[in-house]
Amino acid sequence: MAAPTPAIIKLCRLLLLLVLVWGLFEQPKTCEAGKSFACNPKDAATKDLPFCRATLPVQDRVRDLLGRLTLQEKVKLLVNTALPVPRLGIKGYEWWSEALHGVSNVGPGTKFGGDFPGATSFPQVITTAASFNASLWEAIGRVVSDEARAMYNGGVAGLTYWSPNVNVLRDPRWGRAQETPGEDPTVVGRYAASYVRGLQGNDGNRLKVAACCKHFTAYDLDNWNGVDRFHFNARVSKQDMEDTFDVPFRMCVKEGKVASVMCSYNQVNGVPTCADPNLLKKTIRGAWRLDGYIVSDCDSVGVFYNRQHYTSTPEEAAADAIKAGLDLDCGPFLAVHSEEAVNKGLLKEVDVNNALVNTVTVQMRLGMFDGDRGSYARLGPKDVCSPPHQDLALEAAVQGIVLLKNHGPSLPLSTHRHRTLAVIGPNSDVTLTMIGNYAGVACGYTSPLQGLGSFASTIHRWGCADVACANNTLFGAAIDASREADATVLVMGLDQSIEAEFRDRAGLLLPGGQQDLISKVAAASKGPTLLVLMSGGPVDVSFANNDPRIGGIVWAGYPGQAGGAAIARVLFGITNPGGKLPMTWYQEEYLKNLAMTSMDMRSNPSKGYPGRTYRFYKGPVVYPFGHGLSYTKFILSIAAGTAPTVVGIPLDGRHRASQINTTATVDSDTVKAIRVTHAKCSRVSVSFDVDVRNVGNRDGSHTLLVLSTPPPQDWAPHKQLVAFEKVYVPARAQRRVRIKIHVCKSLSVVDRFGIRRIPMGQHNLHIGDLMHSVSLKPATSLGLGVIKS
Template sequence: MPVHNRVKDLIGRLTLQEKIRLLVNNAAGVPRLGISGYEWWSEALHGVSNVGPGTRFGGHFPGATIFPRSSSPPPPSTPPSGRHRQGGVRRGPGHVQRGAGGADLLEPQREHLPGPTVGRGQETPGEDPLVAGRYAASYVRGLQQPYGYEANRLKVAACCKHYTAYDLDNWKGADRFHFNARVTKQDLEDTFNVPFKRCVMEGKVASVMCSYNQVDGVPTCWELNGYIVSDCDSVGVFYNSQHYASTPEDAAADAIKAGLDLDCGPFLAQHTEGAVNYALANTLTVQMRLGMFDGEPSEQPFGKLGPSDVCSPAHQKRPPCAPLSASRFRTVAVVGPNSVATATMIGNYGIGRYARTIHQPGCNNVPCAGNQPIDAAVTAARESDATILVMGLDQSQEAEMKDRENLLLPGRQQELVSKVASASRGPTVLVLMSGGPLDVTFANNNPKVAAILWVGYPGQAGGRPSPTQIHRESHLGFCYAGGKLPTTWYPEEFAAKVPMTDMAMRADPANGYPAGPTGSTEAPYTSFSHSIAHAPTAISVNLAGRRGPAQANSTTGRLLSAAAVRVTHARCDELAMDVLVDVENTGDRDGAHAVLLFASPPGGHRAPFRQLVAFEKLHVQAQSRARVRLGIDVCKDLSFADANGIRRIPIGEHTLHIGDQKHTFSIHAAAPGL
């Protein structure tokens, strides 16, 4: 029987009170129909987590692998076609989740990062909407892995969150419960909503989560169809804190009428008594796609999963790569508050097996305030062939409900770096752990700092990262990791100038605010996609048009503007081109290279100066060449949103950028029917 018929039949057997009790995260069972209770709240941002009550570790699954945080390198080079990579890596969370608890996951978080001080920036794939959207779609496909007739069954139901323009948590007295994000239609269309559209349309995600904040005075738990879940307990928030509705009943009813299907919290169950069938049909449909009403769970396709399905050789593959040359550096000092972030951090860095290690924290904790053992760290640096400083942030500095107020290293960390680098007998390597960017201009300008690595929050195997090198020497022995920065790293002056409450992605001359990352005129310390830890390469590019020029849709019956064509008036299925990129590794080691294709539109449209339109990551052997084909969909990739949020294709000369190379081509409009 088709799922929708089964859902309709089940809803007809439920009483009104039974339906209401099924609309919250801890859905009550219906014993008379043999329906067990179900907890919807489970998390898996970077590995299955027991933060939500729906996941229970024990038995065959005492724990789960913790992968790097979403912001950790190399999100910009995660291939949009990376079904195998994401599906393979994410097979672990899907398998573990089916063995540890519920079959839905309130992940991934797929907002982009709009500014450098966002406390939850560590949960995002970076500042670029395209990267965030393609990463989300790939993540979702890897988790859900549809199967069965018409791929209607799901291994796990994923959830993209938090819709939309949810960036501020707690900053200088403004909090997410009361914050009203003022966002233009233009910024919503070309920035904030881009990741969610890709997550839904390309990833086919099973649900979307709305959150606490308002956008232009309206709570975000509105305007979506399908299985929509509120953040826990955002429906209550928009009555109790935002006072959007006059009564609890009105708040619950408004949310359901607007498309909310599930309240991660108790609010709907307490206050609403109607308009629930549509919402319940969406949640029950997902549960049936997960096989929850198909009989004994152990007899279902994933009912017999065990450790062997997760701890497979493919999941434990480690490429050989030593951070430092063992022959050159016999004694290494490891310094910094994050050097002891885990009990195995020093050994995992690959030093203990090759060199004598001297460890001195320098700072006893990340805040690094007051009296600290800096002098002992300086002495260790003097006695060592090389010094590794592991500095940065932790959850005391940036987290949910804790946005940052500046971009500086906390407390006396900068002093520790400068003194240790000055005293070090050999090269000093600065390793930064953080979710968001930091202003380390002082280290970049210090000739004693040989290299700066950013590793994000690298997870349980953080001592063996594939880092993003953002500064200087690559001859120290680093592998060609190919990671690139997912965010722009601004100087402290940027954070001091732009308040987090300003949501504009474009410059505001009236207030003196520079633009957000996608349209910034502010000079960054390091740019989005920057890295120098890649193999020496030689790149050649060819453009290959697949179809004809932009034309007006003949159904409009009129000529279009010479400045820009509405996407809805263009023959989008005829507008495409290929960019062929040959990458040659001229180095003596195998390495990875991320090919990023940017586009700049003709001037005069208030479009982003330059935007990412395609990307792919290549693994190229030493002294060899590889080719990648990057496809461009003109309507999707080269359009922009005007002030009214309408997508248009600029007419005129466009410029493509790959590395230092530029290629130009023209788009023109033709008369209807020609």
């Protein structure tokens, strides 16, 4: 038989590639209802194999399974649409599911219909973050994982959810601001750990579902001014990486014990994150000890080969990604090119094995190789959209709403005095807008118009055809309605047409003619005019804040399926608002010298660069981070007997004071800063009590935000959040709150070289108008004292 020509060989390879890709995308996305993913106890050929024995250690089971797979079978398990291995009784599995704020059908791993027509849709993350309530965040995670497990049991969902998004909200224009817990790294990290614990459960090494913290790292630009996330090279200093971008991911891995981390599309300092061993192997798996798998953002490996041209061949790209520490590819790239990478000597089969150890171990911890056994097998359709779950969605929305302005006061409204409402605006009767992006099919919706209609008669006028508000043709009817009603509620803001994934904003003002409509309605309104804003990112509403005719301003974010009911409950005082802004609301002028591509967090006055977030920006704002009003008044006081605290920082015994200062200059009496790695950190914390007294006549919740101003260092933040606690206080009552601060973690700052240090001297802790000082000094083994060189 004659040897095939090169053209025939090329054609055969192309056909093989097409067959493989077709198989990847055509396989069933999840197990069929009632059937085991693997190790079916009715399958005599596999039920007694070692990898099917639930009594054996997981690592032994994984080792046995990998020893039975061929290289061809292994590479087909490196992608999100993993192919089945029929001879071993293993079905195909779709790894990609989403649960940002409820089980979503954005990923192909989840389908709605039949017994599961929808799932509870909680408020978008930025709204939930405004509650500053870590126990609420964990409770939402528990509900979402209940519903996810129920749907998995019904054969319509997976168990691996690529949520939450824990990127810090660096720039107010980012289209995905809505997905994040805000601009403060500590808040984002605590949200991450809390939500992950709720999702994954607390059953030892077993997982209820497997969560994923994304997108690692320095990812917060989608498409701005001609630069997109697929081509962006984020130039980040070691300082900003350590004290901003890495913080939430480190907390997610080390405190939340997350089962997965996702690397991002962008490059960081010239290297694609999904091909960077320093980020993946050295940091996530090495320094932070990830017990799980690392997955790419979808087609990230293909992106750094095809768009960033980081490697010369696709085999090199596959090899670089796997050797860097990537375990799973969202997309077909690794399944297509990894075998040839091994054949060419660019990759070893043991590298493929190492990746599969991490993914299969997670599947084992989920119970996917335990046949029909499982502690969550009881969950079913009755556990999805249940009344308690929907009640929690309403409660989360209420807790996340922020009262920005209350002139007069104009709020709350009264059912006796405000019997008719003019309800106006492009977001006044919306449903899908309320759930934001990465949402599924909600159990049901209560729009703002419906929610307000349960308290008063309504006159509904759109005012603008949509949030773009391109013309004023509907203004007249809206103005007339405001003249008739006892009060006017304008529901304005943004939606996914303005801010979304791959859609960054151009500015911070309300779109189109919205501002003009608001001002004209307020001028004509017979009663109080109230402005309700839906948005993920901040909006410059300085005009409304300064207009005395606009009595109240409320930010609802994207409040979820029960958003309309929550808005109405707050406006009519059924619930006292207690939310606080998790991000700064800047003036439009702030953007003048601020390219989204500039990653520096700190200001640069010589270049007019303003700095980012409340930690590094000192200029004028519309509303500051942590702003939020109440219908009652809280008075705070440091508990009696609490004196300024002096804390000795014990050293690890190997270092002297003269070796650990930041500038190599030691005073005779002080050391400027101690490296965290040189201190015995587990022994150092500060605790004190704060009394919160509600002197008003309404029950309410108050968020204690504890901000630290460190001793002067030109590289330290102006201030940084070191603790927060939510406390409920009935009217005319008092509650005492214990504040505990881990010194090394919370009072440390990062120097220009990316080294975390504890500044010696006085740290001023601000809690509202209160200040409590903590003085840090090096300690000797004989007791508190200053070490001298």
